[in-house]
Amino acid sequence: MKITLVKTLGGKIIAAYDEDKERLNRIKVNEPFVADVSIPRNLRFHKKYFSLINLVFENQERYTHIDDLRKDITVEAGYYRERTNIYGEVLKEAESISFASMDDLKFGELYSKTLDVIVKHFSFDKESLIQEVEQYF
Numbered sequence: 774m775k776i777t778l779v780k781t782l783g784g785k786i787i788a789a790y791d792e793d794k795e796r797l798n799r800i801k802v803n804e805p806f807v808a809d810v811s812i813p814r815n816l817r818f819h820k821k822y823f824s825l826i827n828l829v830f831e832n833q834e835r836y837t838h839i840d841d842l843r844k845d846i847t848v849e850a851g852y853y854r855e856r857t858n859i860y861g862e863v864l865k866e867a868e869s870i871s872f873a874s875m876d877d878l879k880f881g882e883l884y885s886k887t888l889d890v891i892v893k894h895f896s897f898d899k900e901s902l903i904q905e906v907e908q909y910f
Contacts, residue, residue: 774799811876817910818877822884825906829891843867849894850886
C-alpha cells in the first residue's frame with residue numbers, strides 16, 4: 774500500500790489526500806508499520822537537467838549522440854553500476870535517471886555533480902553555465 778504523506782508546520786506527518794487518509798486509517802492504532810520515504814521527482818527539475826545536457830551537447834564536438842554524452846557524464850558523476858561483459862571486461866553503465874529509479878534528493882545530487890563534471894571536462898564556466906540554464910526556468 775502506497776500512501777502520500779506531507780509534513781505540517783507543526784512537524785506532524787499526515788495523509789496528503791483523502792484516498793491516502795482512508796488507506797492510513799486501515800492501519801490499527803499501535804500497530805507497527807514500515808514506511809519507505811522518498812520525495813517524488815519534480816518534473817520541472819528533470820527538464821532543467823535535460824536543458825543542461827542539451828546546452829553542453831550543442832557546444833561540444835566530441836559526441837554525435839546526446840544520450841552517449843548524458844551517460845558518460847552520469848558515470849563520471851559517480852552514478853553507475855559495474856558489470857562484466859562476455860569478454861570478461863568490467864564496464865561502467867550509467868544508472869537510470871527515471872522517476873522510478875531516482876527520487877528528488879538523489880536527482881538533486883546528480884545535478885550538482887553533473888555541473889562539476891561539465892566544468893571539469895568541457896571547460897565551461899560554472900556560473901555562466903548555471904545562468905544560461907536558469908534563463909529557461
